[in-house]
Amino acid sequence: KQEVTQIPAALSVPEGENLVLNCSFTDSAIYNLQWFRQDPGKGLTSLLLIQSSQREQTSGRLNASLDKSSGRSTLYIAASQPGDSATYLCAVLSGYSTLTFGKGTMLLVSP
């Protein structure tokens, strides 16, 4: 059974810092990995999707990397802003189209 772990569970940084969120998974036989953002009381917004054959994806100030063999992904956020404050969730698609989520990292960026 696939298990996804996200570290840290919570992170507080001042505005302008670069930061890294970590995601690890136990079964490396994945189809893809998605990073989501969730604001309080809202649904999930897809940020980046990395196919199993890819090593990284970039969107604006966000960069996600994937090391399938070691079961790890990182989400790098450059020059963080208060508007980046949210919970970031990692999810892997594996098995028979089963998407497994981590518990998320709650990020607070203070002005």
Add this chain to the structure above:
Amino acid sequence: EAGVVQSPRYKIIEKKQPVAFWCNPISGHNTLYWYLQNLGQGPELLIRYENEEAVDDSQLPKDRFSAERLKGVDSTLKIQPAELGDSAVYLCASSLDWGTGNTGELFFGEGSRLTVL
């Protein structure tokens, strides 16, 4: 293009009452998911549909939960009777099937927050 639409956004009911949630996926998406999210946790799959067929309902508590996706488009998730522990956010998502040129990217609705008193 409209995203995944869910209703109601909020529902407060007494325990033992029934409740139903509705989801309209993105047009053309053949795969539809219902997830349960408790506070501080990641979403957990309840049921996955490919068109009209429920292909994974192993985590759906079938004694009180039921779901349907008639005509392979809209879906309804029902709880009867509701228990205190059912208080959570119920999320609907849709996607194209992974493979054959599709990435399998999931798109979520805003969720339906259920409070059982």
